[in-house]
Amino acid sequence: MPELPEVEVVRRGLARWVRGRTITGVDVLDPRSIRRHVLGTEDFVGNLEHATVLDVVRRGKFLWMPLAMAAPFETKTRAGELPNVALMAHLGMSGQLLMQDPAAPDEKHLKVRISLSPADGMPEQLRFVDQRIFGGLFVTSLVPTADGGPGGLGETPLPEIAEEASHIARDPLDPFFSFDAFYRKVKNRKTGLKRALLDQGVISGIGNIYADEALWRARLHYARATDTLRRADAERLVESAKDVMNAALAAGGTSFDSLYVNVNGDSGYFARSLNAYGRAGELCGRCEAVGLHSIIKREQFMNRSSYTCPVCQPRPRNGRW
Structure with a gap:
């Protein structure tokens, strides 16, 4: 099971490649990997397509990407307002988030493919690969943090946290750890x-x-x-x-x-x-x-x-x- 340093390595890599980019397409190859998104594949894809990834945030071993939603959800993220939706990634025992070029062959255990807007010299696909299918992706709500501090470690600190991570304490590498x-x-x-x-x-x-x-x-x-x-x-x-x-x-x-x-x-x-x-x-x-x-x-x-x-x-x- 990946622990905090492993998840932080992934967070830093993702932040470098996906921040500020718009999701242009989503292919769910195995619905089992989005089973935590209870409204199903169509809703999962509909929430992600045309949304912009604002950041990549981690608390403990939880990892999420706050999203600026596209229409018809655009009123939720107008200028000056905080995002209230995020893409949550749970790596489980064998989950991998890989940045790949579209021409790269599909990995053997590829479950979800997310296409991103072009950016100079950057891969255009984020792929979720999971051999044992204990991990997964889902769209979740962001809620205010109990202490008013940032939800977790990210590039742009925001006082919001993914709902599923709101019950856990801060980790030793968090600047707001008490x-x-x-x-x-x-x-x-x-x-x-x-x-x-x-x-x-x-x-x-x-x-x-x-x-x-x-x-x-x-x-x-x-x-x-x-x-x-x-x-x-x-x-x-x-x-x-x-x-x-x-x-x-x-x-x-x-x-x-x-x-x-x-x-x-x-x-x-x-x-x-x-x-x-x-x-x-x-x-x-x-x-x-x-x-x-x-x-x-x-x-x-x-x-x-x-x-x-x-x-x-x-x-x-x-x-x-």
Whole structure:
């Protein structure tokens, strides 16, 4: 499942290619990929054709494109007014958003093809490819943000958010992220620390891989009871999450197979730099650097796996799962 850095890589690529361009045509090749658009294919296509993409916005792992609607919806986006409709993209397990030239052959698992107005030297098609069909596209409403800040990370901050993302907290890379709000929620959660990190209502965008990496960097065990977490520990954890996500962004994301790619079809290579996740049975690099022989340990956690160093991330006596 793509996590925040992977989705941000896609967002940045899309913003470069689609902002300000008008949708000239939409081909739905597999209606299953727009099943979340409950009014069906005709309404989906009708909402998108002749609309202009204003921006590409992300909060956590949610991604959407605010639209300036064409007639008969044009009165909704007159000058000075905020857009109130967006194209939402859910990547699921294997969804890909690719920019392609019209002459490029169709991908094997191509589901939706969106044609864009010509722009100098830019591909004219946005293609949604999804092998496992867990992801999809749909048109959604934009609603005001609860805190009055931008809905998420975008090129043009607007105080609106896609309705489906309005329930989730801000993520560590969001300029409007509030550490105080995060710490208050964590202390009140009374659960294990990793469970809190994976709770999108507490902090968004952190999945299993980056939770393990942030906890390793912060020297905290995943079972640490959140109500025992000191402010200094929480600050170190948030900074660790930011550091690991920024490092992943610089590497283009984390790819373990060919399913995750950016808009140009390239895979990320941050997997080569992971310190804990997927390294069971290997030496902890931090311990090895100071002459300690400590082996990364894998444990079952919420039907997944957690990877920790038993020396520099000791299990707390009063921990919670």
